[in-house]
Amino acid sequence: METKKCTSRQSHFAKKRYILYDVNPLEGFNLRRDVYVRIATFLKRLNAEDKQYQWILVLPPWGPLYHWQSNHIGSQIQLKWGMFFDIESLRKYIPVMEMHEFISDYPVNNGKTTIDIIYQLRNDKNMYETGIFKEKNMIVSCSNGPVSYKIIHDQQYTGFFWGYSNISSYDLQCLIFHGTILNLKNNFNPNLYRSIMFDHMEIPLHYTYGSTEYWEARRSMRYNSILYNIAYNFTSKYINLMEHMDLICDLKNNQGKNLSQKPPQTPVTHGFDLTVNGIAFIVNFLDHFTETYLVIIDAHTKWPKVLNLKKIMEAYGLLEKFKCLLARYDSPIHVVTDGGPQLSSASSLSIEASSSCV
Incomplete structure (x- = not known):
């Protein structure tokens, strides 16, 4: 198991690097669209600056959303982005793939897809108490707050993962974060990690809001x-x-x-x-x-x-x-x-x- 773990983490031969993300479960459709725009502008810049790797955004399946209460229309979990958006239009802006494509494309160990690391983002509560807001990217103990994941017998982390029981993670780190999404680049470490997941991705802020780049990213989100x-x-x-x-x-x-x-x-x-x-x-x-x-x-x-x-x-x-x-x-x-x-x-x-x- 340890050999497989190291092999997956230290694979320098594949150029592909996968970024996964999720947001607060209570967030609605429009906020999730806005989070996508933040990440898309960031990844476009990253791919332009870093030619050694190809950064691919894995689209988190839709549902269940709190506002979706129409149970009579069928299942509202693991819905593909292609059910709402024109995927080819998204791909004209940045490389993206649906979750099922990621599961097929990514190496599988013992029938499971194991992400290299999860960063669970947290707000800095002290900033609201002191009124002093400054950029922060600090690893903290996960025991100091709620954790959405738990460790299982083979030293891997399991959680909701959009309802997929065959997805887990090798590592989990909790991160107090405040600032624009650009500052997350410090946590990528592509020489060590091929796949990185950020939970609570609604916390990082836009760095291009209202700019031409922002509207180009938003325009790529055409409905199907x-x-x-x-x-x-x-x-x-x-x-x-x-x-x-x-x-x-x-x-x-x-x-x-x-x-x-x-x-x-x-x-x-x-x-x-x-x-x-x-x-x-x-x-x-x-x-x-x-x-x-x-x-x-x-x-x-x-x-x-x-x-x-x-x-x-x-x-x-x-x-x-x-x-x-x-x-x-x-x-x-x-x-x-x-x-x-x-x-x-x-x-x-x-x-x-x-x-x-x-």
Whole structure:
């Protein structure tokens, strides 16, 4: 057993290094999505800086969540990320794999998948008492607080592990942590560990919140085509969104590959057109006192971009604004308008960017 343990820990021949994580069981869907963004931006930077290893994020299965009380719809444990998100879209940002893929890919000892080490993160209670908040990354005795894992007869640690009885860990360390997620790099030690799990990963903070990198990571979290079709069918049946929009541009995927396809039997002239995997932009004009603004909203992320038109409502001025928009996101696949005749060709807005774009 000890020989196998050392062999697994000190394997210098495989470039793959696996990062697993979990969060407080009471946290909901949106917080878990936000935790993913924190880790994703971190791992992208790590892979860019460290070419010796390939850092892969293992996606923790969903469920059971406290807010999910609909027991009549079936099991709500060990749900794959692919049930909600487009995995290939996630992989365009960082290397990820589902838990079942990790179990298949990782070396197995005696029918079990054994992680090299778990770091159970804890908040520093003294900071709340003293009011002095500073970065901290300190190993402490696990006996000083609640522990989610217990040691078993063969000197390994067992726990919930998303409901998998064949997953355990060789080691457990408790870590008082405060600061951005970048500081966890000190705990990786890739020469010794091939797989590392961080529990209570909601504790590390963003280091890129609100930046371009943050929104790129968040944009990669596209829902899968099944959910988009459900949303499309619902909005088509119950909501007339064209009352609130002047233009919808379904653009090429910002990764360069054209993934925009309309759902079957959805004419371009339909009141609301939501593409599968494409980028839908809702464009409106907003008058505020003496100013006019062009408001562009990503229909998927709801992230707005507001451009001050500075009283320029002539066709030439608007054309300049759209040139800049298309220079950034590429030409539309198709366009739906409610202010005039429908555009029958994407070439209607295939225009060159001007030097005024910033």
